[in-house]
Amino acid sequence: MSxxxxxxxxxxxxxxLVKLRIDFILDIKPCNxxxxxxxxxxxxxxYFxxxxxxxQYFGFIGFIDEKTVCGAGLFVYSLPPLYQPIIRTQGHVLNVFTYPEYRSKGYGKGLMDFIIEKAKEKQISRLFLNATKMGEPLYGKCGFAEPEDKAMILRLI
Incomplete structure (x- = not known):
């Protein structure tokens, strides 16, 4: 096996990328x-x-031979300087998805490690994501942690 x-x-x-996004959405909440x-x-x-x-958007996939087994996206944007005279580039990891038959084999972890390395190459200073319950253990293994200063959210729609 490859x-x-x-x-x-x-x-x-x-x-x-569109197919992976739709498969991700349908995996979370099926729709007919x-x-x-x-x-x-x-x-x-x-959008993509x-x-x-x-x-501002980078896609990533994991594949075996020609078969896509997992994928994710990285939305990148910049914030103004804060305590140093540099523009802060951030990345929002989204749509991390592994097809069910490939789960629990380490492919998602490998994909996240790959994304983290690519983000470093792109000089992104911080990554964040919104985790599903199923994804939380994976992200913890990759070094993601709850922020000390929890973000507040106001839903407008």
Whole structure:
């Protein structure tokens, strides 16, 4: 059996990134409304393509031979200087997803390690994510921790 390999995606992988996002969503909350799924897919494709073109979104996949087994995204943005005269670049890891038949084999951990290394190469100063209950143990193993100063959220819609 071949081992998993990881890579950063390109604009040529846009349809794959959209598929991974939809599979991630449907894994969390199944939906049988094909028109809704088609519209979410179209909007996701527009969203990703715009951000990829501006180097604000990076996709990552893990694959065995030609079969994609896991994937994730990294939304990147900058904040103004705080206590040092540098722009702070942050990354929001999202849509971390491993197909069910490949779970509990270390592929998600390998993907997260790959993303962390790529973020360092891109000089991203901080990564954050929103974890599902299933994902929390994985992220803890990767060094993610609850912030000391918990962010507050105001939902507007």
């Amino acid at each position: 081992s998993v390999k990881y890579r950063e995606t390109t604009m040529d992988d846009l349809d794959l 409304d094909s028109r809704l799924i088609a519209e979410v897919s179209r909007l996701t494709k527009d 393509s715009g951000l990829i073109a501006k180097n």
